[in-house]
Amino acid sequence: MNPIELLRLPATVLLVLAAVLLLLSLLQLLTLRRRLDAGARLAASGHALLCAACFALAVLLGVSGWALRGYRLLGEESPVVDIDAHILSPQRWALTLIWPDGSTRELQLAGDDWRVEAVVLKWKLPAQLAGLSPLYRLDRIDGRYDDPAQEASAPRTVIGLGSADGFDLLDLHRQYPRTLPMVDAVYGSGAFLPLVDGGHYSVTLARDGALVARPDAATQQRISSPLGG
Incomplete structure (x- = not known):
């Protein structure tokens, strides 16, 4: 850089x-x-x-x-993370997270889908007119079951992706709101997609603060035809 x-x-x-x-x-x-x-x-x-x-x-x-560490400027549609998935056993998956800077993280999830959530900070109108873009920070990734009953009873995996020291802009805004008077809102945004073996997914964040999850063409084919039909 x-x-x-x-x-x-x-x-x-x-x-x-x-x-x-x-x-x-x-x-x-x-x-x-x-x-x-x-x-x-x-x-x-x-x-x-x-x-x-x-x-x-x-x-x-x-x-x-x-x-502000961990937050990034939000452009028209900013790349957030790529995800590669491989099955370990039924409803147990190994995921590789690939960040825009090329760094990676390995983790395991239980469930039928992966779900990622982010914290988005939106500025008030004067700051927006001055060209200050919204900010975002990935918060967590977790496994999701398709069956609501299983979601309520089966083992769940939730892995935090935020700041390791537990102090960031969100904490500062909550404890001392007058410190950042130009903050309009802080809210969460999430997206999820079905897990398939060998799946590759891209997660981006739109200008309006919505997370967008997309599978590549081969992954979309496996999602559409899970039994190979």
Whole structure:
């Protein structure tokens, strides 16, 4: 990823701005020291206020940027994850998740279908008009049974895909809503498809915040004709 692409990530932008403001606060602190040594107390007071303001804003942007980790800009239709499935035993599956950056994760699910869910953050109109796109973060993947009775009684598998440290933008917005006044709504979106042996699926997220799951042509044929007919 080149530097331009990095700067398009909201978390990176906020953290870079936080670092710049922290540097400015340090420069103001040095200037404040010189003004005090020179006996210019009135000028020192102005630098003290500016130093405090830069530091407070740096902390605010730094916390927001740290909480944004795991979220991505949502374009017209953004790739979220590809999924490869292989059967282990009846209603037991091995899945390989392939992220847009090429990294992978292996996991196992029980059920007839896989289901993936994401958290979507939508900005208020002024932020949208300024060009700020919605954000999303994958939350979990789980197995789903076709039979509702089996869904209620059979073993279920739910695997989290969110932040490992349990703190992110959603937590920040819930605990300190005034910290992010431009947030309009935070909601969930999900999609599921039947599991077939050798299946390959692509999950994308549309601009309106809806997850879209698509099988490739061979997988769609297996879904349509599960017995090979």
